[in-house]
Amino acid sequence: MTGEEWEIIALSLKVSGVAVLATMPLAFGLAWLLARGRFPGKVLIDALVHLPLVLPPVVTGWLLLIAFGANGPAGRWLADWFGVTLMFRWTGAALAAAVMALPLMVRAMRLSIEAVDRRLEGAARTLGASPLRVFLSITLPLATPGLLAGAVLGFARSIGEFGATITFVSNIPGETRTIPLAIYGALQIPGNETVVTRLAIIAVLLSLGALLASEILARRAGYGKGGHVL
Amino acid sequence: MTGEEWEIIALSLKVSGVAVLATMPLAFGLAWLLARGRFPGKVLIDALVHLPLVLPPVVTGWLLLIAFGANGPAGRWLADWFGVTLMFRWTGAALAAAVMALPLMVRAMRLSIEAVDRRLEGAARTLGASPLRVFLSITLPLATPGLLAGAVLGFARSIGEFGATITFVSNIPGETRTIPLAIYGALQIPGNETVVTRLAIIAVLLSLGALLASEILARRAGYGKGGHVL
Amino acid sequence: LLALAPARVAARGPLVLAAASLQEAMTDAADVWAARRHEKPVLSFAGSSALARQIEAGAPADLFVSADEEWMDYVAGKGLIRPGSRAPFLSNRLVLIAPAGSRANLTIGRGFPLARALGTGRLAMADPDAVPAGKYGAAALTSLGVWDGVKGKVARAENVRAALALVERGEAPFGIVYATDAAASRKVRIVGTFPPRSHPPITYPIALLKTSTNRDAEAFRRFLLSREGKAIFARRGFAVR
Amino acid sequence: MSFEIAVERRLGDAHIALSLTSAAGLTALFGPSGAGKSSVLNMVAGLLRPDRGRIAVAGETLFDSAARIDLPPDRRRAGYVFQDGRLFPHRCVRDNLLYGWRLAAPDHRWMTLDEAVAFLGIGHLLERWPRTLSGGEAQRVAIGRALLSGPRFLLMDEPLASLDAPRREEIMRVIERVRDELALPILYVSHDRAEVERLASTIVTLEPARVG
């Protein structure tokens, strides 16, 4: 493997890792809201979360460009207030990956939150736990399967993210050129299938790693299942 | 809206609907295997299911082309034995959508299967139910939340599917030109943003419909939650 | 950090946004340029439409090489290029291809029997409504009077490479691609070249962007447009003007 | 002989070992909390596999590690009332009650829904979801579900624990009739001495044994 390829792998890991970790709290919050909330605009939030799944990635990238580009309202605000620019930067790639991964993460987490036995939360309240503490000590850990599934899905989706990324932050070596963009580049050159295959295998191995890690973590937290089967 | 646009919408619905419905049994079987099975190659199956998520869609489309093209091994087999051709046909678009939706469907279903209380399955066995009947009458209905979530995710993903479809079956009006392909085409022409916006809104509305339908079904089957909160 | 940022921009080569089909040739050119003790240009390859929209959104880039005039016009229309810096850069030829093993024999000319040769098969080409190569292809077939016969048999690919792949795999008996693409693939055979007058001239325009801050940008543009620069592209099959 | 049980099974640190042969009628399994009573019932029902041993009920061998016999739970025809109810949450009370009844061969059934509903006093609950039932109501539905499945023998794990005295009396009377008129073998776990002394023809005490 060439040094350039190592750089691409490292960048993909950084972009996907940051995207998933930074999105976890937001995703869990949204999942919680959708699982538990009863308010008028709920279906709209639900639809909004699903948006990046429904739209072709290129459109999502284009919307990100309009909003977070140097001339976009959100982009200008980020630049003025935090000195953060996203365009052509790896941070922008991470944002694109995060947006694309969000619906998958939210759904998985929501499923697990809905499966939490709410009577246990009531029991915790009688033992003196505030709603926030119940959330942190009961709901959150009981939703571990969904958290892990969400993280794995989000990571895999981020590793494979292409359309929104290239549309939003272009294809800049060392900054936004993740594995899928490199694969796209290699595909542009006829007869370059070995590079494509190698990069694809690397992407698969990275996700396999995430998959294994999540299985191990799930087994650690596996109080609920396995064991004796009555 | 033009007649051409109606055609595109009808095609998108057909492709996504068929993709999701046809994939449900396979997805549930895989989810069951991954949730319950204990066999050596499990992580490999898990990885294989996640593959379309990890790979850039263009690569998935390319692999489909190699396997299911008229000259591909699977494509030839389908043609010889069932007289089915996928190349340049809406069936091929449905296959691409199904493959892309599969990982999302499997994960959601798996989460719900893992949340099923296995002691209830034991109780059903003592009441005379065979393993298959336990599966159909206990496991499957108790996994309803995951089934619905999987269907919605899969449908939304199918409605938004672009890269694998265009690579595999190209963009043929009335046959494989679904909403995302039409959007992509429109995006390539400068100043065509209104068409893009209109088609994108239609895609979103279709998914919103699926979302609402699933919420209503979930409420119908909502024996497990809501109600009194102890 | 803020103090370092401008320094970093200066230490870096110009950022070039180029159409994806230029990938190999442009990389060659950048390597030659870098070998001359210049900072190596940073190259970003994507579809011309994506690049144009990034420029419109305020992307801090230096040079833009579009695959057609239309997207360069778009960017120019928004006042985003340096006046006087736009120049026609490269050209290409359009060819009809068939899988390497095909024995199809066709001579491109007015009313040539492409539809009959296709039979039930499909003609793979980039989307004639959207992608430059497809537009040129449709124009050529129209002027040769065969478009009406084949337009219902077209498999519209996302880009030229995807069309090429369909022919390489034998999924489509014929395809229309750029000569550069056909030359690079050993799995296809060129059946014929479309007469240059059968379609609007294929040009890849180049321009310096308004936002450019890199002091090497103009020099690199000149290098690309120089005889030496164009020779690099000619070696990859592009026609140069 | 109604129950012939000789099993051993290790569960974590606990080592459960029981050997009993009981005459016809109701066999009460007595013993301190954690001794392994529920585990024994699970082994007889086929839900927990003994490490070794033999289980026969009314002359039919259900499990024999030496002879490699291990009848699956759905072919043992046990009517099992679990310590923790285990109603199906996605089926209304009526469908819970009829779950086993519908699966049973018609000539195996020996009770109708109406009979069960009447003596358990659950007629007003038939359309309800299990999660809305009170503790005692759920317990009664669980008893009904087990009896309606047309079992050949009964396994009852503290079936009367959360019931009031009149209900208890009524259900005990039904258990006595099942024991005497239908002559079904019954393996019965309870901590209530009076209950056990009234119902049981054999009383077996399970001693807890911990490993190490």
Add this chain to the structure above:
Amino acid sequence: MSFEIAVERRLGDAHIALSLTSAAGLTALFGPSGAGKSSVLNMVAGLLRPDRGRIAVAGETLFDSAARIDLPPDRRRAGYVFQDGRLFPHRCVRDNLLYGWRLAAPDHRWMTLDEAVAFLGIGHLLERWPRTLSGGEAQRVAIGRALLSGPRFLLMDEPLASLDAPRREEIMRVIERVRDELALPILYVSHDRAEVERLASTIVTLEPARVG
């Protein structure tokens, strides 16, 4: 006055209405299955909101629909032993026991882990997951968890239902001491007459009332 309760609540077809004022000591709530005993306990704990009424314990008003008082459950300091255990499945027995203890103000605690473990006989279970416990073991852990949370009063829903006689005796003695030495008000649900007569200073019977 230990408990002053006057509540009404409709649950499906059931209409639960209770009015009681009890002296110090243990108040037993008696009544047929489905009468609403658990629902009353849930209302006192703050888990179920009465349609109207007032709840006060040891002089402190926890709920008053007229005065719009509704203390959240975590500020009522109830030690609630649920009818169905409700152990936290993701925490080992020790962490279940200490869950409320850690949240309690130090001067509210009146029992240590060691004391609870000793009289409940659960020392060997501390590292276990709840799903591996037997019915009676889980019940004892649930009692310990409630007592360790430093409650101001106790709500016990058939706490001894699935325990053997010696355990029962031991725990009853602890309840008596809590009642007498700590003078905690206790609201106690049981179907066992003997148990109730021994422990209770007030016995209240809840009549079932169905709507329509």
